[in-house]
Amino acid sequence: MELWAKAFEHNVDPIHTEISRNLNYVADMLRTYDDVPDSLSRLIREAEQATITNDFVMNQIIRPEDLFNIPVIVVDEAGFVNAYRYIDDENADMQKLVERFSALHEPITISLQDRDRVQYQYVYYGESPMIQYLRYFPYVQFGILALLLGVGYTTYKSITRSEQSNLWVGMTKEAAHQLGTPLSSIYGWLQLLKDKISKDEDTLSIAYEIENDVSRLKGIAERFNKIGSQPELTSVNPEPIIDDVISYMERRLPQLGKRIEVRKTIQTNAKAKLNPELFQWAIENLIKNSMDAIKKSVTDPYVSISVAQDGPLLIIDVKDSGTGIDKKYAKEIFKPGFSTKKRGWGLGLSLTRRIIEDYHNGRVYVYQTEVNKGTTIRIELPV
């Protein structure tokens, strides 16, 4: 801008007009002398017209559009606008612009020798589009940085999630395999034993009990196997599965030393796409939690399982009159390892969530809970 102001100062200096006037005067004078050749006065006129430096400054510095595209206003001592450049709006209030520019930069003073006194002019200037762009650049950079961080974070998250998932799948498959082998052989031995004691009714009944437990263990191994691979879903009615869980849990109640009523309300015979073993496991985890949550002192100890249809969804509620869940834990309880129990692994609900959400495209969440009143956990499955 200083270079531009100097160039401007150079070109508007009154000295140029004065020199030109003097040269013209000399040329005119010379013509009146007969003994001076005409060519001399022509040379002087030519010299007067050859404003080479001025043209150079004008064309190379002052005018070029792309060299200094900075908005400029030149004002004289009296405050009149002498010249301006790059003021987009021709009707803009020049006074206001001058004020704005002077807040941005100290104006550059130009001094012009006019005969016997010095005149001053002031160059006010704003900012080029480039500078305005640069002003926003840090924000753009921050934006890009934030975007990169976001992408990085989600990638990292999805990598850890798939690692966790791999670990989970690996562990369960291994467990199923390890359990399966000795179980098959126990089963074989049991058949041999039954043949041997076929006469002894009492001992035989014990063998049948053992057989029951062995087949239950086989079922558990089967669950581990199922959760380790993408399970098959078939369209089934959930009621018999729920019945199985209820009767199994009711048989365990005396061991827990609790008296809990298990209720069942089925309002629909809609089928859902299910994997029976895994679905059973999920329901079992919920009922087990409900039973754990019911204190002995409760007047109406119950767990109720209800099935209803709501449009495209099958709604399965497991409701209890237990301790309820503190609001601050409502999100935590589905995380693996979260447990408030002395002997809890905190796996029941995360397993249930995995079964329902990852394998059945459903949803499981705390539908309702109140401390010391009870809890309802809801499962939604597409019918």
Ligand SMILES: Nc1ncnc2c1ncn2[C@@H]1O[C@H](COP(=O)(O)OP(=O)(O)OP(=O)(O)O)[C@@H](O)[C@H]1O
């Ligand atoms: N019906 C419920 N009533 C009250 N609290 C519950 C209920 N269901 C779950 N919770 C709370 O959520 C926690 C996590 O449950 P989750 O089934 O994942 O683990 P856990 O029961 O503690 O252990 P695990 O199921 O592995 O033996 C429980 O410790 C309990 O505090």
Ligand SMILES: [Mg+2]
């Ligand atoms: Mg549990």
